Structures are given as C-alpha cells and as structure tokens.
Amino acid sequence: MTPKTAVILAAGLGTRMGGKPKGLLKVAGREILYRTIYLLQKNGVEGFVIVTNEKYAGLYREFIERHGFSAELVINPEPEKGNGHSLHLAGEHVSGKFILVMSDHVYGEEFVAEAVKGDGLIADRRPRWADVSEATKAKVKDGRVEDIGKSLREWDAVDTGFFVLNESIFEVTSELEQELNGDYALSEVMKRTRLPVTFVDGLPWTDVDTPSDLKRARKMLIKSAPKGTGDGFISRHLNRKVSTEISYLLAEKVTPNQMTAVTFAVGILSAVLTLISPPLAGITYQLSSILDGVDGELARAQLRASRLGGYIDSLLDRYVDGAFLALLAYSTLTESLWYLVALIALLGSVMVSYSTERFKGAFCRDAYKEVTALRKLPGKRDERIFLTMLFLLYPVETSIKALFLLLAIITNLRVAVTAYLISRKVSHPKTI
C-alpha cells in the first residue's frame, strides 16, 4: 500500500539559486514541486505537508492555490538549523506511514512509481543523472543505514532524497531535538534509527543546487521520457538521438500542440517540394520524421501527454504520408501501371498503422506489447521515410518507380504478417 500522505521539505534558503525557493524553479515548463506532487498523486498519495520558511510561505501558498493541491503549509521559523528540525515540525500533521521527499529533487515517472513501493531510505547504487560528488552517500549493512554523509570514502548507494517512513520516526526526532537543541540533519536521524534501505537503481532522479543542475534535470526528463513501443530501427538509432536534442532546446518554450502543428507543416511542405525538387523533398520529409518525435517527448517531459494529442498526431501523420506519396506520384509518374503501384503503396502505408491501431480499438491493448514480434517487423513509418529519402537523393525515373514498388510490397506484406501474428496470438486463449 502506497502511503496516503507525503511530507515535502522546502525550508532551505537556496542561496545558490538567487534566493528563489528551489521547489518553485521550473524544469520543462513545470515547477519541480508541481512535478513531484503530480507524480505522487498519480501513485496514490492524496495529501501533502510542505514545510517551508517564513520568507517563502507566501510563494508556496500561492502555488498550492493556483494548482488546487490538497496541501498544508508548516512554517519552520529557524530554517538555518539542520533539516532534521523541519521533519520534526511535520510530526503533528502526519500519522502512520508517510513519504518524505526533498523539494529540490527532480524525479522521473519511473523512479516515483518504484520508490513509493519501498521502505526507509530509497537509495540508488547506479545513479545516472545525479552529481555524485555533491551527493549524500550511504553505507548499507544488513539492509540498513550504517553510515551516511557527503564525504564517505566507502559507500554503497546514493541518497535519493526520497523516503518511506513511519510515524515512529518522530520519537527519534524528539530525542534529537533535546540533545542537539533542534539543530541536526536528516542524516543524524537516519544513522540513529539505522533506517532500512530500499535500492531503486538507475532510474531518473537528480537534485538541483545550481543553475546548471536545472539543465541536467531537463535533459534527464527528455532522455528518460518513455519511448513509444512502435519505434523502428531508424527511430531508435537516428531520429530519437536528434529529436531529444531538439526537445531539450524547446522544452521550456514550446508546447506539444505547437510542435505537432509545426511538424505537420514541415511534412506538408516536404510533400509540396516533390513538385520542385525530389531530393529536397526527401530530406525535408526525413526532417519531419525526426520532428515527429518531439511533440511526444515534450508532452511526456512537460507532463502534458494526452490521448487526444496522440490521436490528432496520428491522423496528421497519415495525411503527411498520403500527401507525400500522392504528390510524388503526380510529379514523377506518367504510366497508368505505375500509378496503380503508387495507389497500392499509399494504401499499404496507411494500412500499416491501421492494422495495429485497429487491434487496439478491438482489444484495448497495445499491439506492440501483446505481440512483441511486431517490433522486429520492418516497414514502420520511420523506416519507410528514411528509405524514401535515400531513393530520392539521386532521383531518376527508375529509382522512383523502384521506391513505389518497394513500398507497395513492404507495407502490404507487413500488414499481412501483422494480421497473421495477431490472429495466432489471439487464438492462444491464455493471453487474450
């Protein structure tokens, strides 16, 4: 069971970030805290307790009201003391099991989904994004915190700033309050209780201390946004590498819907260019194929993914492909027989997508997840577009005819194999 409450420590004065509260800095167009609360809510957390200082309380109150979050503010009047004191102050507002999380850490979807299921300190033995030299490290023995600190020589894992705790922790903070006059760090609490450790390794999370950390966090969100299961060979090895760089540059300024419109416009432009210069048209078409990944990447990084967005994007892709093939045929072919081949290639090109989408319509499941063999089948959109570009680089009549013939064969063969694989899978009663 995921805890229903989360405590967020946001009392730090953030001296390296120009005095702005770090939780309210934006990464990929969203405040760090918006992101954390959104993802925790998605995983079942219902209420939030934000511990902040007097200086930032107004900003955080405004933030909570603007988003309509179910959160209460607790003021730490002595934010200069160690952050253990901030946790202690939250004690009156929580009961049972709860999550404790830092306001200056940026977490990815997959990380949060795993971390909420853990117990004690969530620690990462293979941190991919965090700056390890600046991070707090933990030495673990028998599944519990043995030692913890920034400058440990020997350590097992890095503190992710994410904890799953129980109210009994406040007995320990009460002791420490008395012994240390309220000035003690979370790490003291962890050592004293020998907190259990759960390893969540290699998933996206990082903390933000300096402006350059913000850029690293943005890159993390773009790169670790879950990819579409329908990505083909060209997409995995070329398009995604470029599109994530573009998404990184646009993440703070451009919305997914704007990007969908731009991509569609570039695609239609490429179709029109077939009338002027097939090589240029091919290159522009491939460019539109790269851009086609950006709207989805932005949507996931900005927490703006929507099924409607995916629906419209998918219709527009079909129209770009249709327009490209229709205008390429119109501008280069003369014989009826080759027009017949072009008509069949256009049909097949839409049917590749139809044959997997119609499966989803019938079974409410992703064809690529249910029938994994489909992933290896050639003929996906990214591959077809790359092939089209190659054939158009030195356009002679033969190469364009060969292209149409090849597309007509590849696409319709792929549809036939898809229907066969799906029939075989569905007839196997254990799975669907």
Place this chain on the structure above:
Amino acid sequence: MTPKTAVILAAGLGTRMGGKPKGLLKVAGREILYRTIYLLQKNGVEGFVIVTNEKYAGLYREFIERHGFSAELVINPEPEKGNGHSLHLAGEHVSGKFILVMSDHVYGEEFVAEAVKGDGLIADRRPRWADVSEATKAKVKDGRVEDIGKSLREWDAVDTGFFVLNESIFEVTSELEQELNGDYALSEVMKRTRLPVTFVDGLPWTDVDTPSDLKRARKMLIKSAPKGTGDGFISRHLNRKVSTEISYLLAEKVTPNQMTAVTFAVGILSAVLTLISPPLAGITYQLSSILDGVDGELARAQLRASRLGGYIDSLLDRYVDGAFLALLAYSTLTESLWYLVALIALLGSVMVSYSTERFKGAFCRDAYKEVTALRKLPGKRDERIFLTMLFLLYPVETSIKALFLLLAIITNLRVAVTAYLISRKVSHPKTI
C-alpha cells in the same frame, strides 16, 4: 444481484417435434438450451439444474458434458403430470433466489439482460415474436398475477416462460403436491402465490412448439441481433433488409468466418471487374457491401461474435475499397491530375475508418457512442459504395472523374469533421 442458479424445465415430451427434446433443437446452429445457458452465464448465473424425464436424461447428460456446463440433472419420473411438479422436484437443489426458465423458449441477448434483473413472472405487454394465440396470458393487478391461462379473455401481458423466484415458492408447491396429487401446472403456483410481475416489453423471445416456430425463432435472432453503431443511411434502409434475409437462409449452415471469406472474394471480384465492365463492377461492389453485413449478423445470431473476427473483417474491408478504387482508376484514368484525385480519394476512404478506429484505440470507447453526431455524418462505407455504383451505371469519363472528385471531398471532409467533433467532446472534461 442476479441469482447464481437457474432451474430449467425440460421434462416435456415434445410430442409435436417428432419426439426430440425441444431444448436440444437447434436454432441458428445452437441448441436452444445452449443459447439459454450461455446467455444466463453471461449475465452472472453460475449453476444450472435441469429437470428432465427418464427418456431424455441420456441426451441431456451428453449435452452437458459436451459443453462442459456446470449443470445437474433431476429426473421427473412422471413427466405427463403438470410442470408444477417438475419445479417442485428442483426444490432440493436450489436455495435463496433463483431463475426458472423453460427449455423450449428461445431468448435474445437483450431480453435475458433485462429479465435477470426482474422479480417474479417476467411478462411482455408487447410481444413481438411469440405466437400470442398459443401463449399463456396473465391478468395483472397491483403488480401481481391476478389470473393466468391460455384462454383468458382479458389480459395485460404474455408469460415469457422466464421467472425470478425465491425458495419460499417450494412451500406452495408442497401444498399443491398434497392437494392435487402432484398434477398441477406452473400457472397454479403463480395464481396461488399471487406472484409479482415484472414487465419486459418488446424484446426478443419466443417459444417453440412446432417446426415452423423454429423458423420464426431463427428470424427473430437474425433480425434482433444488435446492429453496428456505424451503420449509415444505405445500410439501415437497404443493405440490412437484404442481408438479414440472406443471414436467415444461411444461419444453420454457414459460419461467420466462411462468410467473411466469401464477402472478401466478392469484393475483390468487383475490383477486378472494373477492368472489364464498370457497371457490372459497381453492382458487384454494392452486392459485396450487402454481404458485408451477413458475417456480423451470423456471428451474433450464432453466438460466435469475436473481436478477432471484427478485426480481420475490418482489414479486409479496407483492402476491398483500396483495390476497387485503385483498379477503377487504373482502368479508366489517363491524366496525372486525375490520378492525384484518385490517390486522395483512396487515402480519404481508408481515413474515414481510421479516424473512428484510432479513437477507439486511444480511448477504449466506441466513437459512434461517445460522439453521436458522427452517426449523422455522411460518407460511411455503405453510402460511398452505393454512390460508386450509381456513378458507374452509365460510365462515361466525366462520371468516373466526378465520382473520384466527390469521394476525395466527402471522405476527407468527413475525417476533418470527425477530428473536430472528437476534439470538442474530449476537451469537455465531464464526459471523457
């Protein structure tokens, strides 16, 4: 809550049906009893008690084992006595609420779904399929059975042979056993208990007494099979009227998959005929459009509907349309510009289906149910095919060009309006 047990009375000697147990007669390729048990299971009933006679016990036992039904047999050694006695014999095998149903009644899906929610006698004030002159009628007062019989002068509703009862009914049958020496009809029990009545009006059900009743039952199942929500104007007013007649003729002999194959073959034949005679091609295409309804009707009437069947049927429809337009263009057009129009018409023709199926893929819901305005939008497959046939009856160059232009406009406009309506609906947060 739907009762978990159903008692089926199957002890009658069926003298008018050549001595075969009526429950094992087939309608649309399925035994009447298979149909009843299948539909009751679909609505939550788990166990069955079948009361039969010594003569038929072996046949019913074989039937139960063949289908693996969770049913027990109770033998009525005196089947010549009234059927109240058969109900009484089931008393030891049921407890609490249960369903009582006659083995010689054929019920449609919609009827069973409503009837299981009722209480007491399920009666029909507007019977559409049953032979009223032969039926048992009920006079109802204050929601209860006042009088019941085949020859009542005044009556309110017809007995559907379907009851939702409680074990307390067996106190009454015990009384009647003693008073009447075990020879009494169900109607006696109903009158004695003044059984509550639930009206389920106008839905498909009928009883089977004579061979001609079997045909009526078959017609009922074909005609009342729920129609696809995507039926267009031509489908509703022409194609369905013909296809249900064909389904009626084929219901006992042909499976849905066989019919899908035949329909696809006729569709491809129509495409090839464009090379020889456009008018003949158009007529054959319209014929394939009519046949296209038959597989679905057979599937529903034979309780053989499957999502895989719908998926394959849908892919094949797209290929028939694609092949028809591609070969029609090939055999009649010469200018590049008109080929461009044909390419756009073919694209639009697939996209009409894509735009609604892709919605289902994204939202797991039927676009026609969510956005009812889509039903009124012209340009569905049945309408396009009918239009194509009309334009090909007197094929001149101009009429074929006009056809492609019209299809290119109608289909793509329809896709644009579909996308608009869906976006508007989805952005309205209350509904999706």
